[in-house]
Amino acid sequence: MKEKYYTPDISEFHIGFEYEFKPRIRNGIIAFIENRHEYSSNYKKDVFCSQKTIEEILSLTYDSPTDLDDIGQYIKDGAVRVKYLNQEDIESLGFDLDSTVKQESFYIKGNIMNDNEYQLIYRDKEGTTEIYSTNNNNNPNSFYGIIKNKSELKKILKQIGL
DSSP, rough: OOOOOOOOOGGGGTTTTTEOOOOOOOOOHHHHHHHOOOOOOEEEEEOOOOOOOHHHHHHHHOOOOOOOHHHHHHHHHTOOEEEEOOHHHOOOOOOOOEEEEEEEEEEESGGGGGGGGGGEETTTTTEEEEEEEETTTTTTTTTEEEOOOOHHHHHHHHTTTO
């Protein structure tokens, strides 16, 4: 079984990207100026929103990434992680588990009677995902490839019109 989390690359970040980070411990202006950072041992969930406003930053009770440059520092310091795609993520986006055979999980979304049913096949061992219409296997809006996380799955579902 693969690890539950991975360290993302800065290029994966986009508005709406879901990740977790260790908040910085506020340890004075000298540490800040000298770029010395200490991090909490606990992770907090966050969604990247390009840049936080001054009001948002001041309202936080902990230090969190505020922009891509800041995210880059958190990644470099090993204080950011992203959860690999899993069953919970797939089901949270409206797919229902239909069956599991060996290392493949089959999910259904939509209604076959209305000609809008899609099937998602998730292969945990390989890390591959396949999405296609069950009514038209030649559908140009199908997908086969590796989807690492929930944010990436959301983006692909939007691109294929789901």
